[in-house]
Amino acid sequence: MKRSFVLSAAMLMLAGCMSNQQASRTAAPAAAPLPDxxxxxxxxxxxxxxxxxxxxxxxxxxxxxxxxxxxxxxxxxxxxxxxxxxxxxxxxxxxxxxxxxxxxxxxxxxxAPGKLQPALDSPDYPYHLIWIHYAEGSLAARLFQDYRVWRVQPPKQRSPLVDSEQVVQFAEDYLGKHPWFGGAEFSAADIMMKFPLDVATGLNIVDGGPFPNVAAWKAKIEARPAYQRMRAKARPDGLVGSPPALPQHAPAGPRNSSPPSQ
Ligand SMILES: N[C@@H](CCC(=O)N[C@@H](CS)C(=O)NCC(=O)O)C(=O)O
The missing domain is CATH 3.40.30.10 (Glutaredoxin)
Structure with a gap:
């Protein structure tokens, strides 16, 4: 009994020295064969x-x-x-x-068990999952909603109901405290978040200036060899057939001054 306590304490200490993803790799089940x-x-x-x-x-x-x-x-x-x-x-x-x-x-x-996601018991795990889902559920959904509304009827002043800034700001604030959307380490959440954050500034839905953490994160992403290999294979001629960017933004109106629309 005493010996097993000492052993598990030693294992815990060892796990404490490992990163979240390393710790999960240790416990990860074997990878299943990949189909075509x-x-x-x-x-x-x-x-x-x-x-x-x-x-x-x-x-x-x-x-x-x-x-x-x-x-x-x-x-x-x-x-x-x-x-x-x-x-x-x-x-x-x-x-x-x-x-x-x-x-x-x-x-x-x-x-790929144990790779590109924090261990299940890591404090980073819920954040990783939040960003995995936020990328489509809140971020892309609101960006494209604003984009479409703006194209049909450009506002003279940014409406408080146009909330793309707010959804990008939430990501900006997180990156002020964590290096990656995966938390301490790069994860699949970072892969999910890159597309909508590119769309946000690329289509001029938000201005990039107020979001320096997002800009620094994008630079880190774009330096990754795997990202560069993806670009060479999947976007060899740059962007093709992009929807038109919005014109420069109307000045921001007062934020959060109206009740939520839903
Ligand atoms: N939530 C889906 C969105 C897929 C999606 O809308 N893809 C776009 C390209 S980025 C598309 O195929 N659009 C064509 C269309 O909607 O007709 C995902 O994350 O895969």
Missing amino acids: ITIYHLEGRRSERIVWLMEELQLPYQLEFKRGDILGSMATIKTINPGMPVAPTVKYGDQVIVESGAIIETILNRH
């Missing part, structure tokens, strides 16, 4: 997340898109996935799967 993976892609769009994930993990995959031809790439996706033709669409063995977050979690949990 084909990523159906549109240049500059969310399917880059899956290419980047596979490059980070150094796992094999096929990449399908028609270079410089977004409509042609989309026509291919429609033949594979007529019910929900979106990028990413992924052929995973004999299954066709969508939703970048679900695709990433499937690949990580089955085929």
Whole structure:
């Protein structure tokens, strides 16, 4: 009894010296064999997340898109996935799967256990999961909502109901205290967050100036070899067929001065 206490105390101390992801690697189950993976892609769009994930993990995959031809790439996706033709669409063995977050979690949990996510018992784990879901659930949803409204009817003054700044500010504040959206270490949450944060400034939905932590994080991301390999393979000619950027912003109106719209 006494000996096993000493042993577990020693193991705890050892785990304390390891990073969150190392600790989870120690306990991780064996990786399942990877089925054939084909990523159906549109240049500059969310399917880059899956290419980047596979490059980070150094796992094999096929990449399908028609270079410089977004409509042609989309026509291919429609033949594979007529019910929900979106990028990413992924052929995973004999299954066709969508939703970048679900695709990433499937690949990580089955085929790369312990990698690119904090250990389940790490304090970083809930934050990692928040950003995995926030990327689509709150951030991309609000950015595109504002973008579409703005294009139909540009406001003279930023409405308090236009809240893209607020959703980007939440990310900015977190990055003021943590180096990555995964917390102490880079994780799949960072992969999820890059696309909407690029859209936010790239389409001029928010100005980049007030978000220096996000800008510094993007620079760190863009220096990663796996990110650069993804760009070379999945976006060889730069952005193709991007929607038009908004004009310079109308001045911000008073924030939080109206009751929530929903
Ligand atoms: N929540 C989905 C969004 C997928 C999505 O809307 N992808 C865009 C490209 S970035 C698309 O295929 N749009 C085409 C369309 O909606 O017709 C995900 O994260 O995978």
